[in-house]
Amino acid sequence: MAATESTTTSPSPEAGSANRRSRRSRQNQESATDGTSRADEQRILVVSGLAHKNERHYGPLADVAGETTLVCLDPTYDIDSANYVRVPEVGPRIVRIVLLLFVALYEGYRNDYDAVASISLVPYGLYALVLKTVYGYPAHLGIIGIDLDYHANQWYGVGPRWAFRQFDVVSVPGPSHADRLARVGVPDERIDLLTNPIDTETYRPPETDIDTDYEFVWVGRFSAEKDPCRFVDALAELDASGREFRAVMVGDGPLRSEVAAKVAACGLADCVDLPGWVDDPLGYYYRSDVFVLTSKRDALPLVMLEAMATQLAPIVPSVGSIPDVVTDGENGIIVRDRDPTTFAAAMECCLDDPDFRRSLAANATAVRSDFSLERASEDWRRILTTL
Incomplete structure (x- = not known):
């Protein structure tokens, strides 16, 4: 019809x-x-x-x-x-x-x-x-x-x-x-x-090896329930530990100016990009190693599933139905208290142990069959x- x-x-x-x-x-x-x-x-x-x-x-x-x-x-x-x-x-x-x-x-x-x-x-x-x-x-x-x-x-x-x-x-x-x-x-x-x-024909692992530009990617609406400032706080903790990294925050919303100001105040302007809203974040998934979600409240976020489908290791909070999909230490890392220090520790783990990160990422792609x-x-x- x-x-x-x-x-x-x-x-x-x-x-x-x-x-x-x-x-x-x-x-x-x-x-x-x-x-x-x-x-x-x-x-x-x-x-x-x-x-x-x-x-x-x-x-x-x-x-x-x-x-x-x-x-x-x-x-x-x-x-x-x-x-x-x-x-x-x-x-x-x-x-x-x-x-x-x-x-x-x-x-x-x-x-x-x-x-x-x-x-x-x-x-x-x-x-x-x-x-x-x-x-x-x-x-x-x-x-x-x-x-x-x-x-x-x-x-x-x-x-x-x-x-x-x-x-x-x-x-x-x-x-x-x-x-x-x-x-x-x-x-x-x-x-x-x-x-x-998710569209599993679109969101899939890259067919060839890609040199990534970012260690961490955050995608979502810049709003209170998504808590983007929590991600900046975690990056500040990571920076204070002496780790080198680049991160990107993709999206827009009412907290965008607050996020930008916090990035500058924490001295992270040189290592955090804020490209704004994009119609499709696929390119940023491919250019990144780890997906980070900091939501206070979420059901089962589509961006998390998309990132996992493209072979990114997820670092995510224990909210909504996320623990039904992400098993801590198997296909991602669960941050149960949402504390910036705990997020930073999980991110350090992915930086310091690339083999562990790659194992999480490989296992994450199973969502392609479960969420088609x-x-x-x-x-x-x-x-x-x-x-």
């Missing part, structure tokens, strides 16, 4: 996690026999504001569903097998976000669908619940991170936790998030995993079978 535009006793957390993994294994086997036809017959309505991220999140869905229609704010029409319904260009973005609900309601009225899918509770997941209430569509919510990591723990968290329990399927990026979702009251049978996929678009399609097929 070408893309078109139209108007008893509660189990322990450990037991719960084991049960979920066992159930998913059985479901994978069952979907190989009868799940395929069931998924291929379904018409799915997607409510989205992800724009350029639609292809990565919903392309694998479109590959397995019978028909996929996206109601979205700023479609880029990247999914060839999907239909698109665009919200009219009326007023500022906040007006269009509100209008998105009414466009989705009209689309649900004029066409029949088997389920509605969304990612991120506010507002898209809430809109999916409205469609469920009005038309009876089974509803899916994909939690990427902030809904469960932040909103569910605030003073108003009773609202998000209640909302999670209203969905027919809630997907999360890893078992750690699945366990936390169960603890806020979502029934186990409604919890599933949805791979946060094909794996995400398998997850969507299972989710549709549940719906």
Whole structure:
């Protein structure tokens, strides 16, 4: 289809996690026999504001569903097998976000669908619940991170936790998030995993040896939750130990001027580059030896998976579902306290023991099979079978 535009006793957390993994294994086997036809017959309505991220999140869905229609704010029409319904260009973005609900309601009225899918509770997941209430569509919510990591723990968290329990399927990026979702009251049978996929054709080890320019690369939004200043503090600790290095911080955001000022104040201007925002950090991955993540809060960061797929050793905090992917000393280094001194010690280890760093990097590339678009399609097929 070408893309078109139209108007008893509660189990322990450990037991719960084991049960979920066992159930998913059985479901994978069952979907190989009868799940395929069931998924291929379904018409799915997607409510989205992800724009350029639609292809990565919903392309694998479109590959397995019978028909996929996206109601979205700023479609880029990247999914060839999907239909698109665009919200009219009326007023500022906040007006269009509100209008998105009414466009989705009209689309649900004029066409029949088997389920509605969304990612991120506010507002898209809430809109999916409205469609469920009005038309009876089974509803899916994909939690990427902030809904469960932040909103569910605030003073108003009773609202998000209640909302999670209203969905027919809630997907999360890893078992750690699945366990936390169960603890806020979502029934186990409604919890599933949805791979946060990367383009493994693009993010792969270089075909030839490349002379790297940087020992360390940091990639992300310069914002409080990503904590870029923590990386600068770690570099300052490394510099104070007498180590020589070069580092690059790729990205932009509200803390950019603060980061630049801190780099200068720490005397690191000659060894830290700040190139700003780039559309694709692949070139910087190839030019670096180690990827460093300093986030206070993260679900399963795409940049970490991309860096690992390109054969970089990751130094990362123990937040979100990261420990589900990175095993300390095997395919990366886990910094459990996020202290700059601990980050610097991990970075020193990679500088002082290149063989160890190369071993971590080689093992890191296993994410290419675990987080492929094909794996995400398998997850969507299972989710549709549940719906």
